[in-house]
Each structure stands twice: as structure tokens, then as C-alpha cells.
Amino acid sequence: MTETILAVDRVTKRFPGVIANDAVTVDIRRGEIHCVLGENGAGKTTLADVLYGVYRPDEGTVTLNGEPLELQTPGDAIAAGIGMVHQHFELVPPMSVVENVVIGTSASQWLDLSEVRGRLNEFFRNYDVEIDPDAEVGRLSVGEQQWVEIFKTLYFGVEVLILDEPTAVLTPQGVQELFRILRRMRDEGLTIILITHKLKEVMELSDRVTVLRLGKVVGTVNTADVQMRDLAQMMVGREVLFQFDKERSDPGEPVLEVDGIHLPSVTGRGSLKGLSLTVRAGEVVGLAGVSGNGQNALFDALVGVEKPSSGGIRIGGVDTAELSANRIAQLGVASVPADRIAQGLLMDFKVKENLVLGRHRSNPFSRGGLLNRGAIDGFANKSIEGFDIRTPSASQSTRTLSGGNLQKVIMARELSGEPKLLVAHQPTRGLDISASEYVRRRLLEERDRGAAVLLMSEDLDEIFQLSDRIAVIYDGRIVSKTTPEQADLESLGLSMAGADTVEAGSA
Amino acid sequence: MADQVTDRAPSDPQPPDGDRRRDPLSMLFQPGAWRIEKRLVVRPWHEFVTLVAALVAAVAIIAGLVLVIGKSPADSFAALYNGAFGTRESTLETLVQATPLILTGLAAAIAFRAGIWNIGGEGQFFAGVMGTWFVYDLWGGLPAPLLFVLMFISAAVAGAAWASVASGLLVRYGTNEILTTVMLNFVILYILSYLLAGPWQSPDTFYYQTQRMADTTYLPRFFSVSRLHWGFAIALLAALVVYWLIRRTTLGYEIRGIGSNVVASRYKGIRVGTVTLATMAISGALAGIAGFGELLGLHHRVQLDIAEGIGFTGIIIALVARLHPLGVIVAAILFGALVNGSTAMQYETGIPKALVFVIEGTTLALVLIAAIVSRYRIRKTG
Numbered sequence: 001m002t003e004t005i006l007a008v009d010r011v012t013k014r015f016p017g018v019i020a021n022d023a024v025t026v027d028i029r030r031g032e033i034h035c036v037l038g039e040n041g042a043g044k045t046t047l048a049d050v051l052y053g054v055y056r057p058d059e060g061t062v063t064l065n066g067e068p069l070e071l072q073t074p075g076d077a078i079a080a081g082i083g084m085v086h087q088h089f090e091l092v093p094p095m096s097v098v099e100n101v102v103i104g105t106s107a108s109q110w111l112d113l114s115e116v117r118g119r120l121n122e123f124f125r126n127y128d129v130e131i132d133p134d135a136e137v138g139r140l141s142v143g144e145q146q147w148v149e150i151f152k153t154l155y156f157g158v159e160v161l162i163l164d165e166p167t168a169v170l171t172p173q174g175v176q177e178l179f180r181i182l183r184r185m186r187d188e189g190l191t192i193i194l195i196t197h198k199l200k201e202v203m204e205l206s207d208r209v210t211v212l213r214l215g216k217v218v219g220t221v222n223t224a225d226v227q228m229r230d231l232a233q234m235m236v237g238r239e240v241l242f243q244f245d246k247e248r249s250d251p252g253e254p255v256l257e258v259d260g261i262h263l264p265s266v267t268g269r270g271s272l273k274g275l276s277l278t279v280r281a282g283e284v285v286g287l288a289g290v291s292g293n294g295q296n297a298l299f300d301a302l303v304g305v306e307k308p309s310s311g312g313i314r315i316g317g318v319d320t321a322e323l324s325a326n327r328i329a330q331l332g333v334a335s336v337p338a339d340r341i342a343q344g345l346l347m348d349f350k351v352k353e354n355l356v357l358g359r360h361r362s363n364p365f366s367r368g369g370l371l372n373r374g375a376i377d378g379f380a381n382k383s384i385e386g387f388d389i390r391t392p393s394a395s396q397s398t399r400t401l402s403g404g405n406l407q408k409v410i411m412a413r414e415l416s417g418e419p420k421l422l423v424a425h426q427p428t429r430g431l432d433i434s435a436s437e438y439v440r441r442r443l444l445e446e447r448d449r450g451a452a453v454l455l456m457s458e459d460l461d462e463i464f465q466l467s468d469r470i471a472v473i474y475d476g477r478i479v480s481k482t483t484p485e486q487a488d489l490e491s492l493g494l495s496m497a498g499a500d501t502v503e504a505g506s507a
Numbered sequence: 508m509a510d511q512v513t514d515r516a517p518s519d520p521q522p523p524d525g526d527r528r529r530d531p532l533s534m535l536f537q538p539g540a541w542r543i544e545k546r547l548v549v550r551p552w553h554e555f556v557t558l559v560a561a562l563v564a565a566v567a568i569i570a571g572l573v574l575v576i577g578k579s580p581a582d583s584f585a586a587l588y589n590g591a592f593g594t595r596e597s598t599l600e601t602l603v604q605a606t607p608l609i610l611t612g613l614a615a616a617i618a619f620r621a622g623i624w625n626i627g628g629e630g631q632f633f634a635g636v637m638g639t640w641f642v643y644d645l646w647g648g649l650p651a652p653l654l655f656v657l658m659f660i661s662a663a664v665a666g667a668a669w670a671s672v673a674s675g676l677l678v679r680y681g682t683n684e685i686l687t688t689v690m691l692n693f694v695i696l697y698i699l700s701y702l703l704a705g706p707w708q709s710p711d712t713f714y715y716q717t718q719r720m721a722d723t724t725y726l727p728r729f730f731s732v733s734r735l736h737w738g739f740a741i742a743l744l745a746a747l748v749v750y751w752l753i754r755r756t757t758l759g760y761e762i763r764g765i766g767s768n769v770v771a772s773r774y775k776g777i778r779v780g781t782v783t784l785a786t787m788a789i790s791g792a793l794a795g796i797a798g799f800g801e802l803l804g805l806h807h808r809v810q811l812d813i814a815e816g817i818g819f820t821g822i823i824i825a826l827v828a829r830l831h832p833l834g835v836i837v838a839a840i841l842f843g844a845l846v847n848g849s850t851a852m853q854y855e856t857g858i859p860k861a862l863v864f865v866i867e868g869t870t871l872a873l874v875l876i877a878a879i880v881s882r883y884r885i886r887k888t889g
Contacts, residue, residue: 305773326776335774343774348767353760358775366757373755 005191006051006082006160007028011060013046022215023060028160033182035223037235038212039432040403041251044195047212048162051193052084053077055188064160082151084162089145090117092210093138101152102136116155123151127181132295132497142292143174150181154190161185162193167201168241171290172460179205184261197235197432199228200461202477211235236433248446249468252281255421255452260302261311262478272308273476279421279452283405284443286484287456290496295456296338299425302454303335304328316420317499329358336410338426344410346399352380352394355413383412388438404435411442422446425456440466474498533713553881554829561877565870572865573833573858583856590851596716597735597851603660605836605843606735606804607632609742610797611821612828612835614666618790619830623764623783625694627688629818630695631666631791637699640663640707640809643720651723655737658724659799666795669695674787675703678780684787692818697703705807717809726804738800743836745793750832752789784883794818823871828880842867 007026013021020043028034038044049055051062053071062069064080071077074084091100098117120133129147131140137148146166148284153161160283161183167175182192182205196202202209203223211234213220218234256279260292265271272294289295298307304325313321320328337343345354353401356376364375380394389408391401407427414422424443428436443466447453456473457463464484465471472480472495480495546553570580590599611628618625625631638661645656673691676682701706703715710716726736753759761782764772773779797817806813824842828834849863 064564195763304776324778325774326778329776337774342768343771345771346764346767347762349582357764357771360760361757369756371755371757371760 002027003030006193007063007078008047008051009061009063011047011050011057011062013043013050014058015046019215021057023051024212024215024217026210026217026220028191028193029208029332030159030191031186031189033186033194033205035194035196035206035209036212037196037199037202037209037231039151039197039235040430041214041432042212042235042243043215044197044212045164046215048084048164048193048195051077051082052162052300053082063148065226078153078156078158081157081159082162083156083158083160084449085146085149085153085166089149091137091145091148093136095137095139097131097133097135097137097148100148101103101155105299116236120151120154120161123154129181130151130437141289143168143171143177146170146178158190160193162195163197166194166195167196167198168458169291169481171497172489173497175201176348199235202497203228203230215236234432247448249283249447251283251468252450253279254280255316256454257301257312257314258298258302259312261308261313263297263301263306263308265297269300269306270294272297275473275477276311277454277478281452282450283468284447284453284455284466286463286470287454287473288460288463288470288492288496289456289473291458291460293473295359295425295473297476298473299335299337299423299456302328302423303333312485325487326358326361326434330362332417332420334409334414334417334422336414336424336427337421338429340403340406340410345406347397347399349398350395351384351389351398352376354398354409355380355394357413359413359417369443370392379416383409383416387412387489403440404431407431407435407439411439415442415446418449419446419451423449423456424453427455428457428459428462436462444494460492472496505506511620513808517700549882554878555819557881558874559878562870562874563868565873568837568869568873569862569866572862576858577789578858580854583852583858586852587845587856588847590855591847591848595857596732599730599735601811601840601844601847602739603734603736603805603843604846605839606739606742607797607801607817608820608824608842609836610745610793610800611818612795612839613745613821613832614790614818615822615825616788616828616835617749617753617762618828619825620766620824621762621783621786622769623674623677623786623790624685625670625673625688626786626789626796626822627670627684627691627791627818628694628821629814629816630688631669631794632798632801632814632818633692633695633699634669634791635795635868636663636802636809636813637695637702637798638662638715638795639799639802641665641797643724644707647721647724654724655803658803659796662799663792663793664795666791666793668791670787670791670794671784673749674784678783678788696811699809703809703811720803720807724803726800726809734805735758736800736804738804741796741800745796746832746836749789749793753832758782758785780810792846794821796819820867823867826871 004027007284008024008026010023010025011021012019023049024043024461034240036044036047046055050057053074053076056071064075064082069080071080077084092103095103097112098120100114101120102116115132123311124131131144137145140148146169166178170178186192193242194206206223208220209223210220237496258275258277258278260274261272262275263272270292275294275298278284285300287295297306301308304320304327306325307322311321312319315328315331315333318331320331341347346357356379359365365372365379377394383389384391384394387408389403398406398409405506422443425445427439431439440462443453443455455463455466467484470482470484470487470492471478472492474496475498479498482492569776573580573583577738590597592598611632614628614631615625637657642658642661643654646657669691673684675685676687677684700715703717709715709716709718726738729735753762761777764777765782767778769779801817802809802811820842824835826836828838845863845866849860852858853860
């Protein structure tokens with residue numbers, strides 16, 4: 001088990017302005033699960049893309065089974081025996097599982113689908129996965145689609161399988177199922193490289209782990225020899241707080257009262273089927289759930305972009321179900337959207353212009369229909385300092401900021417008005433540990449100031465860390481309510497997966 | 508290692524090694540090859556350099572065309588230049604040609620800034636002409652200053668109203684504005700044809716045209732030797748106003764906002780429908796004012812060929828100017844010079860005037876290519 005199958009030797013890959021991989025050296029052993037751990041921007045995905053032939057290294061070499069690997073395209077990588085499953089699946093939803101497996105193979109050849117179907121069935125049986133090879137891929141669950149992606153690469157007979165953040169889209173049960181099968185595959189001789197920033201997964205699954213920071217290898221260690229805390233420190237370069245010293249909350253009056261709202265499905269945003277929820281002043285309510293169960297629709301209804309077809313929403317005692325987004329914001333509602341670039345920012349605008357977005361019509365930023373540039377500049381400079389936004393100047397184009405700084409721009413904008421209600425949807429998605437920590441601390445500060453905070457997140461650690469109460473959303477409804485003290489991961493996961501649960505706790 | 512993992516069925520499709528270089532793109536990615544990468548930040552000088560390169564390339568292509576017809580490019584360009592800027596008179600005439608183009612260019616630029624594809628500048632220009640004539644027809648006897656004000660307002664309102672047909676459909680029903688604005692160009696042309704064949708037709712002619720307007724309605728001219736009229740000043744003023752509107756007002760902020768990201772704008776409370784209607788009204792009004800200026804400054808009677816594609820050229824000008832209101836002035840003068848200089852070129856060298864359209868098209872294509880090229884850079888990889 002100690003034979004090296006894939007050797008990465010001093011690979012350097014530069015992009016304009018950054019060195020994504022700086023003389024990275026890693027050896028991957030045959031038949032191991034090797035995690036590549038690092039924060040966002042550490043160069044994990046770049047390394048994977050180099051191994052998969054998406055990028056050519058600027059310097060350094062990669063050898064597979066002792067032979068130098070010269071990859072021009074992912075096709076070459078597959079031919080050499082290296083497969084990859086990306087974070088975003090590369091499947092054709094209206095086509096069947098079998099068709100998705102053979103797609104991309106040479107179209108000039110006569111394809112015997114029944115032979116492919118037979119081999120797929122064999123795969124699925126072998127790994128105890130129940131998928132109908134003739135099912136339409138678009139109708140499969142996200143977890144099942146991931147199977148299709150994995151088996152697609154296995155069908156091509158790869159020896160090394162690279163998975164990029166495979167658990168991001170899965171329920172806790174889905175993660176366990178994935179890990180079970182990955183272990184099986186390893187035991188049968190497959191080499192697995194898992195790209196992740198989740199420490200828990202590394203500890204649970206991997207044999208060895210290589211930590212990247214700022215494009216450089218911090219070290220490669222045997223997972224059994226280290227603690228989670230050690231890995232976190234290697235990853236971030238300093239000690240990390242896993243628990244906030246969270247004071248007990250002292251909730252006041254209800255600020256947000258959602259009463260049985262229905263919202264038909266808007267394209268890709270899910271639907272609500274009689275959802276009720278209360279958030280009081282000075283508490284964080286964590287809304288756990290797998291994405292696609294109505295979180296987007298709820299967010300849209302709360303901020304006023306969509307109007308519920310029935311049911312009521314009261315914020316601070318005012319019925320807001322029919323109010324415009326602008327009026328709702330004026331009631332003291334701040335929101336952090338899940339997709340900060342698509343929903344929260346005008347990327348062509350200057351940083352200072354984004355900092356006043358939504359308040360650009362009100363005093364002091366607008367006077368008589370004119371922008372008050374003095375007030376905007378002053379506010380922007382204050383925000384940049386107060387929220388530690390890393391930008392050369394307030395007039396910098398927003399497009400040039402990193403993900404963490406983009407989120408800080410949104411946080412600065414949304415929190416500056418001392419909101420009564422803060423709706424945060426996936427506020428730390430895609431952020432590195434340091435930025436996540438910052439955002440979470442700010443959310444707790446808002447709670448302590450007396451704001452009602454609704455936190456929607458797929459990250460259960462985050463839910464446990466920040467929430468005073470937890471609700472689980474499934475299929476457009478709240479299916480269970482609990483507190484971090486009472487809840488356990490397993491039952492929460494079952495609720496998220498839609499297993500029938502008795503409602504617990506009080507609204 | 509398990510069989511199912513390592514086994515490759517003989518039918519397994521694999522790209523044969525020798526086939527690697529089938530894909531011409533992969534040639535670009537050879538070791539040590541030049542490689543194209545996206546820039547993180549596009550700086551103004553990147554854009555400037557590519558723009559200059561595009562114009563040089565345009566000149567080269569056109570020179571090639573001139574060679575093909577068997578003429579001397581140098582002579583032709585000299586004739587073109589002299590026709591456009593050679594004398595004081597020709598320079599002023601270039602500005603005359605540029606006048607309506609500035610306005611229709613601004614009309615397109617402000618709509619495009621909002622991400623609304625108003626291709627109806629031509630029709631809105633006609634609406635402005637018709638709005639002007641409508642007031643003249645009705646109250647032609649009013650004192651000149653009052654009549655001018657009323658005609659101006661009427662032209663702007665008519666252009667705005669015609670544009671609002673498209674934006675109303677867009678906001679209410681989500682109708683694609685590209686289709687509606689293009690189609691409305693034809694609709695208004697047929698309405699005008701009807702009017703010119705009937706109610707508005709001059710009684711003393713069989714032509715489809717109105718009577719000549721009274722001398723008192725002529726826009727004053729700057730110099731006795733040229734046709735340059737007050738419309739040019741109005742156009743320059745309009746460019747400054749549009750610039751100020753876009754940069755300094757909350758409405759301008761929202762226009763740029765919905766153009767940059769309509770979803771985020773909606774989430775942050777910008778009333779996208781209202782801003783869309785306002786933007787199209789302003790856009791239509793600008794095109795309408797162009798019609799006002801052409802009618803009262805040059806033509807003095809309504810005819811079907813009064814627009815001469817001015818509305819469509821405005822689109823090209825807006826794009827060449829990268830939607831910058833002050834850039835529109837420069838681009839409009841450039842295109843005005845082409846129109847003006849080409850007459851002299853035809854006269855002196857026998858090259859057909861129609862070459863101008865080739866020049867316009869070539870320039871547009873190259874400038875658009877330059878806009879994309881400026882976002883990339885080429886680097887040698889090791």
C-alpha cells in the first residue's frame with residue numbers, strides 16, 4: 001500500500017496576479033484516500049485541474065506509475081486513468097443514466113447501450129446503490145446524480161478518482177453513504193483524491209492529508225497522527241476558534257411572524273407549502289435544510305421580491321406580505337442573499353456604490369434626486385475601515401474583490417442601518433475559515449444588539465454554533481423544531497431528508 | 508485492484524494518442540506556446556490600445572477594398588479626409604451630419620446602459636419629426652419662440668411615447684424589446700406613409716411630402732456660409748445632460764444598476780419596471796429631438812426619406828463610444844465625417860459612396876472585437 005501511483009513534483013501554476021500552485025510536491029499512494037485540504041484560494045482546485053488535464057503546469061512534472069504525464073485535455077487524463085467529479089455536475093438532465101455515461105465517447109462508433117446498461121447494473125449491484133440505468137438523470141436526487149458522475153468515470157476504467165468538494169450538496173446521511181462507498185472503492189484498489197475544506201471529513205475518511213495554504217504545501221501527514229485542531233492550524237496558519245463564547249440569548253418580542261405562507265414555485269427557486277415560523281428580537285433561529293426545499297422561496301418572500309399566494313408575514317407588527325422590497329427594507333429588514341454575486345452586488349459598480357445600494361434613494365445619500373457624493377464617500381470609507389474590507393480604494397471596481405471581501409461589502413451595507421430583522425441565507429458559503437469566523441461573529445453581535453436573526457444554512461456546524469433555536473425546512477414546510485442543546489446530528493439529518501418527524505419545541 | 512475498476516472492455520472509447528492534435532485549439536496549449544488568458548482587471552489603457560488597433564485594422568481592411576477596385580488608397584483617404592475636414596465649410600458640414608447622430612447615439616447609449624436593447628431609434632426619430640409637424644400643422648401661427656418650445660416638447664413626447672409602446676409591453680408582458688422596437692420602426696413608417704399620402708400631403712404636389720414650413724420655423728444657423736444650425740448645440744447640451752444624469756442622479760444610478768444586474772437591483776428595492784419605463788422614455792425623447800432638429804434645421808418638410816438610417820447609425824455610434832455619453836460626441840463626429848467625406852471621395856476618385864456603409868460595418872465589428880480582446884492578454888507559457 002505504500003507504492004506511489006501519482007507523483008506531483010514541484011508543480012507551479014500561475015494566473016494573472018496570483019500563483020495558484022507554488023512548487024507543489026505531493027505523492028499519492030496506490031489505494032489510499034488522500035485529502036487535499038485548504039481554504040478557498042489555497043490552490044486545491046487548481047491542483048486537481050492540473051492532474052485532470054484542464055491546466056498545464058507552468059513548471060514541474062506529474063508522473064503516473066513512474067511515467068511522466070503529459071496531459072493536453074481531460075480526455076487525455078481519462079485515457080491515462082485519472083477521472084474527476086466536479087463540484088458542478090457535468091450531466092445532461094433530460095437524458096438517461098446510460099446515455100449520460102456514454103455521452104462524450106466517440107460518436108462515430110456504434111454504441112451498444114445494452115452492454116453499457118449491463119455493466120452499470122453490475123457496478124450498482126456491487127456497491128449496493130439503487131439506481132435505474134434508464135431513469136432520466138434530471139429526476140434523480142442530487143446524491144444519485146453524484147453516483148452517476150462517479151460511475152461515469154469508473155466506466156472509463158480510471159485508477160485515480162478526484163472528487164472536488166463532493167459533500168457540499170449532500171445531507172449528513174448522503175455524506176455517510178458516499179463515504180461508505182468511497183471506502184469500498186479504496187479497499188478494492190482505487191486511489192481517491194478528495195478536495196475539501198471540511199476538517200471533519202478529512203478526519204473521518206482520509207488515510208493521509210496534504211494541507212495547502214496560499215498555493216504552497218504546508219505538509220502531508222497521516223490522518224491518524226493528527227488532531228483536527230492541528231489541521232486547522234496548518235490550514236489557516238494560526239489557531240482557530242471552534243466555539244464562540246456565546247451568551248445565552250434573552251429573546252424579546254416576536255419580530256418576524258410567518259403564518260402558513262404558500263408560494264408557488266418560481267423557476268429554480270422552490271416553493272413554500274404552508275410554512276410558519278417566528279423569530280424574536282435578540283435570538284438566532286437557524287433554519288437547517290438541504291438546498292432546494294424552499295429556502296430560496298422563503299428568502300424571496302421575506303425580502304419582498306415574491307408575493308406569497310396565501311398566508312401572512314408580519315415584521316415588527318406590520319403586514320409585509322404585499323409590500324415592495326423597498327418598503328420592507330425601510331421597515332428595518334436587512335438581508336444577506338445566498339448568491340452574493342447574482343443577488344447582492346452590482347459587480348460593474350464601484351465598491352462605494354455597492355455600499356449604498358438599496359439606500360441610494362434615502363437621506364443622506366440622495367438629495368433631491370441627486371447622489372450626495374460627499375456622504376457616499378464618507379460612509380464608504382467608514383464601512384471599509386469598520387468591516388476591514390480589503391480594497392485599494394472606495395472607488396475600486398467591485399469585480400476585483402475576493403469572495404470574502406465581497407461578503408464584507410454586503411455585511412457592511414446590510415448592518416449599517418441597525419436592522420430589526422436580519423435574514424442571512426448561506427452567509428458563509430464559499431468563504432474561508434477566517435472570513436466565515438468574521439461573518440459569524442458579526443451575526444452574533446447583531447443578535448446581542450437585539451436584532452432578530454434568521455439564519456438559513458446547509459452547514460449544520462454553523463447552525464449548531466450560532467442558533468438559539470433550530471427549525472428544519474423540508475419540501476416548503478417546517479418539519480421539526482428543536483434547540484442546539486436538544487438536537488443531535490442524526491435526527492436533524494433525518495428531518496432534513498424528509499423522514500416523518502414529530503414537531504418538537506415551541507414556535 | 509478490483510476487476511471492474513481496471514478492466515477496460517475492448518470497445519471502450521479512448522482518444523488514440525495520435526489524435527491529440529486534431530483539435531486546433533489544443534495547438535494553442537502546447538508547451539512553450541503563447542497562451543491566451545483572461546485579465547483580472549481591464550484598465551483604460553488596455554481598452555484604448557485595442558481601440559486604436561481596431562481602428563488601424565479597419566483602415567487597413569478598407570484600404571484593401573479600395574485596392575481591389577483598382578484605386579489608390581492614399582488618394583481615396585486623402586479625398587475622404589479633405590471632404591470631411593479639408594476646409595472650414597467642410598468641417599462645419601461634418602458637424603451638421605454629426606448633429607442627429609449625437610442624439611440617436613445618446614438614445615441608444617442610455618437604453619443600452621440599462622440593459623434595454625432599444626433598436627427603435629429610427630422609429631422614434633420619425634415620431635419626433637411627426638410630433639414637430641403635428642404642432643406646426645395645428646398652431647403654426649403662434650409666435651416663433653412659443654411655437655419652438657411647443658414643437659420641441661411635442662417631438663420629445665412623441666419619441667418617448669413611441670418608445671414607451673415597446674417598454675410598456677416589456678414591463679407588462681415581458682415582450683422582447685428588440686423585436687418590438689424593430690417592428691415599431693415599420694409601423695410608424697406606414698403610419699407616416701398614410702399621413703403623407705392623405706391628411707398631411709402638400710396640396711400642390713404628387714410627392715408624398717408635406718408643404719414647406721414657414722421661414723420663421725427654421726432653426727437659426729451659426730454661420731452664414733454653412734448649414735450648421737442650433738440643433739448641434741442642442742445635441743452637445745443633451746450629451747452633457749445625459750452624462751450628468753447617468754453619473755450624478757439617483758435615476759442614473761438605477762439605470763446603471765439594472766443594466767449591471769437586474770436581479771440584485773430587484774432584491775435591493777429598485778423598481779425595475781419604473782426605471783425601464785423612464786429609461787426608454789428618455790431614450791425615445793432623445794431620438795425624437797433628433798427628428799425635431801433635422802426637420803427644422805435642414806429639411807423643413809416631412810418626407811419619408813428624412814431619417815436616412817440615422818436611428819440605426821446611432822446604435823453603432825453608441826457601441827463604438829462604449830456607451831459613454833461624451834464618447835458618443837466623438838464617435839458621431841467620426842461617422843458624420845465619413846458621410847460627409849464620402850461624397851467628396853466619390854466625386855474625386857469615383858469610389859461609390861456606399862463604401863461608407865462598409866466602413867461603418869467594418870469599424871463596428873472591429874471595435875466590438877476590440878472590446879472583447881481588451882479583456883484578455885497573451886502570455887508565453889513555459
